[in-house]
Amino acid sequence: MKMLYMDTREDMPYRPTKPTTVEELKLCAARIRLQLLELCTKEVIHIGGDLSIADVMTVLWLYQMKYDPSNPKWEKRDRFVLSKGHASAVTSFAQAMRGCFPAEAVIRDYAKDGKSFSMHSCALNNRFVEASTGSLGHGFPIACGMAAGLRLKKNDTSRVYVLMGDGEQAEGSVWEAAMNAAHYKLGNLAAIIDCNGFEADGRIDELTAINDLGDKYRAFGWNVCEFDGNDIGEIKYRFDRLPPPRSEKPTALICRTVKGKGVPFMENEPKWHAGKITPEQFKECEDLLLREWRKP
């Protein structure tokens, strides 16, 4: 199958300049979805949770984060820790669009022996990964340590962003970290929670319900904002209004999302937690996303 959604596709021109408007960001998100789906024709990926957070990752990586792809260890960068380590594909495509590496490399090398892109983020062979993750409930406390480290270094301009899933909130270590971040006044920490309502075994509400996540973080001493995590305008609005890194309360960005967002047969369908699609299914998605793309 021809690789269609690379940086050179003529009917979806890639803008190398930083997208700033909601419309530009929407196009980038559609593009990332198509890249994910193209990869999904070749390999099993965690497509449901990749798609649910694709809009947030687009705004985060292409608009919000202070980051220099030519120097991933730049001291003044914003840090990103993927606590839901299985969303490695969407992370890689967002990073690719930011200029870390070509998107072709992700499609070519994903799950290839010894290469840089895998089912869970690994820093050993990918220098754009801050912390290797995969086991849930680890990235969040690591991010807290990083935020505390930035404070010690008197870096009051960088933030640490950490992305978690809602299923991940069942890990006890999440709450150890939540308590700790508020205690140490880590206003330079933003925890993004992808609330798509599902985990590997099904609906979270039917397994062990989390109940009101916002209330929980508020009770732990956090700023909380809850919003539609598939609405680019809303996401941008929330990121624009994050308290400055030198502030004293960490912020929980509780994103209400749809698992499998953008692909009707995947939306809210537990079996698409992870999987692979056929070329026919890809065609169906492509037509749909292109229609979205071309919508005035």
Added chain:
Amino acid sequence: MTPGFDVEKKYSLRDTIGQYVKKLGGENEKVLVVNADLMGTCRNRSFVEAFPERAFNVGIAEQNLVSFSAGLAHEGFIPFAFTMAPFMSMRACEQCRTDVAYPGLNVRLVAAYAGVSGGISGPTHWGIEDCGIMCSMPNMTVIEVSDPVQAEQVLSASLSYEGPIYIRNGIVPTFRIHGDDYQYRIGRADVIVDGDDGAIICSGTVVQYAVLASLEIRKTCKKQVRVIDMHTIKPIDRRAVIEAAGTGTVLVVQDHNVIGGLGSQVARVIAESGLSARFAIAGIPDTFAVMAHADYLYAEYGMDAAGIKGKILEMMEH
């Protein structure tokens, strides 16, 4: 008084470690201390008071203790994370492995209550599996300290060492094993008592009992038993093990389950080297013992001076 050793004067390793970390903190701004509500137990309150901005206490949350320390190390610091051996190695096992060992971070995991030294606190507070657990993690260096001189030098050496280190320490007081001219190096075993009739390989607070046993054997049986302080359990000093096997008798003494501790590492070297020696491990015999004072347990399981003496004499006779 035993020649060369002042066996009457005993030192607390955790006191030494806690105080020395404060000294290092004064010399190196990258040194941080992270506690999980055991600052008092781990004796590092003086650091916390001297450098409050460089001290963290995450509360009773060992998983967070380790992951949070990993985050600090990601930012270039050298965090010393303190708790008891069982909680570090088991409650936070995956954090030690995935967040610290996997990225090879410079976190120093300082684990008190090694072995059954926690005595009457009971099995929940013993660390008799920690060496096995930690040695099986790639990148992890595993050290056990035997006396205050060594403890200080281990901490100093850790500042210029790349990668994670697990430093276990028992809380049973120990006399001074090493002299003023002691030169510690991670990975190089120390011969404390010379001898070619047999060898005792040991680490931690039980080194003192091996020394007493060897001196007693020299006095009463005219046999010369070498005592090797194998402070670095991983990576082990292979040459020291091979030379010990050359005596024909190797007794490993370890405050740890007989499975997975120093003895397993020593046995692996001997087997891989194609050597043959009379071999035994004195340790916790794969059991959860009933709560008792550490001294009682050491005697019960042959790790005290009398037990070591009896065992190695028996081995050398065969």
